[in-house]
Amino acid sequence: MHKLCCILAGLLTPVCMIHTDNYRVLTSCPGLIMKRQFIALIIRDVTKVDCGRTCTEDDSCESFHYDSTSRSCHLNTDFDNGHCSKMEFNSEMIYYFKVKVCMNGGILQSNSRCRCVNGYVGSKCQRLMRDCKEGFAAGFGYGHGEYFIKPASASTPFKVFCRMWFGGRTILQWRKESFSEPFNRSWAEYRDGFGRLGGDQWLGLEKMYHICKPGTVMLGIEIRFENTPNDYKQQQYFNFSLSNEKDGYRMYFSYSEGTGRNAMGDSLTPLKHCAFSTYDQDNDNSEQNCAVRFGSGFWFNACADCNPNGHLDRQKKRRRTSDSDYFWTYDLGDRVPYIASMWLG
Incomplete structure (x- = not known):
């Protein structure tokens, strides 16, 4: 035939x-x-x-x-x-x-190339982007917002919030609402995710595991003390990845860098290779349950010099008063941020 x-x-x-x-x-x-x-x-x-x-x-x-x-x-x-x-x-x-046939609502342009929409990529818009970075790089002008993505190892697509700037960022954690989403959550909630996309949220460890599986992504952490454009601190962790749930979603990365004079400082390196812990699943290397002491879930060792999922009430010029507050010892000391976020790029 x-x-x-x-x-x-x-x-x-x-x-x-x-x-x-x-x-x-x-x-x-x-x-x-x-x-x-x-x-x-x-x-x-x-x-x-x-x-x-x-x-x-x-x-x-x-x-x-x-x-x-x-x-x-x-x-x-x-x-x-x-x-x-x-x-x-x-x-x-x-x-x-x-003979180009654009799929999933893609538009065939005069140059015989497909212009994809709704988070689809590929020469024929035949598949969803694997993460927001790939969607940004595809050059279709995708803006900030919610998109379905499908990492290569994921069995089904799932929805994320993308910030389509600086190369494309898949938001993992956001702390920006006036009444902050509580982050002292169970293992199941940290695994599956909680909160509202585009608002206070934790994407979920299982989703993070699939996005990071190539081992070539970058974890970014940013905090602001005031809601102004230049008042921020940022730290980046390269070749970031997680192990699977059976192994406790252990955290791996190769090295860290700050963002020039806005460098946040490195408080994660002592936590490399550590498993994630919550109040109902203690995987840390301490005699006490660090998740209970810190009032949050995180990659605790014995316990940690930071608590990015700690309590954050968004008061300006606030100082840390307990271990359950959001803090980042190196190099913020006892200052508590006003807004905080984590992303993959």
């Missing part, structure tokens, strides 16, 4: 079905194929169907050449749909380009 379809393609220029994509033979540029600089990969001794399938499964592949005699396949990073300006002579290979 595939052979018949592709033989007819050269005569009638119909759409030739190869795997799940549609391809068309370009009859307006006979005897021409894409120039060498557009060939990304050469595969030998394959069928035309496998050549097309490989192009289908690679978002960067826009077209392919196939030589039925030598069974050679060229995968191309660009395409020419009739101008012939990107092509050169070749009498042995046949050029096929994708």
Whole structure:
């Protein structure tokens, strides 16, 4: 069936079905194929169907050449749909380009590329973004707001709040409401998440685990003492990841950096490799339950020099009065922030 379809393609220029994509033979540029600089990969001794399938499964592949005699396949990073300006002579290979069909509400533009919407990415808008960073990098102009994402290891999509600036940020924790969401929660609540997306929230350890699984993401922490643009402190932790629930969602990262003169200081390095703890699941390395003492869930060791999920009542110029307050010893001392957030980017 595939052979018949592709033989007819050269005569009638119909759409030739190869795997799940549609391809068309370009009859307006006979005897021409894409120039060498557009060939990304050469595969030998394959069928035309496998050549097309490989192009289908690679978002960067826009077209392919196939030589039925030598069974050679060229995968191309660009395409020419009739101008012939990107092509050169070749009498042995046949050029096929994708007939673009934008999926999930995507819009086919005049340059034959899809403009995706609603958090979808890919050459045909065929899948949801894996995190907000990927959505930002896709270049579709996604703004701040709620989106469904699907990390590679997650079985189903889930909703997050994205801040689409500075490379795209997936919000993990936000403490900004006048009446702060209580953060002294159970293991199940910290695992699954709580609060309101876009308001005070904790995204959930299981979701964080899937987003971080590649081990190449960055954890950012930011606090503000006043609600003004330049009054902030920030710290970043690179190659951040978590182990799975069975292992206690242990925290890993390779190194930390502050943001210039706005550096927040590093209070997490002593907690590397520690499991997460809550009042009903004590995984810390202390004789006491640090989550009970600090009134929050976190990656406690014995216990910690910080408490980012501690009590935060958003009073300006407030000082720490107990271990259950939000605090970050290095380098904020006993100052308590007015607004706080954590994100992955």
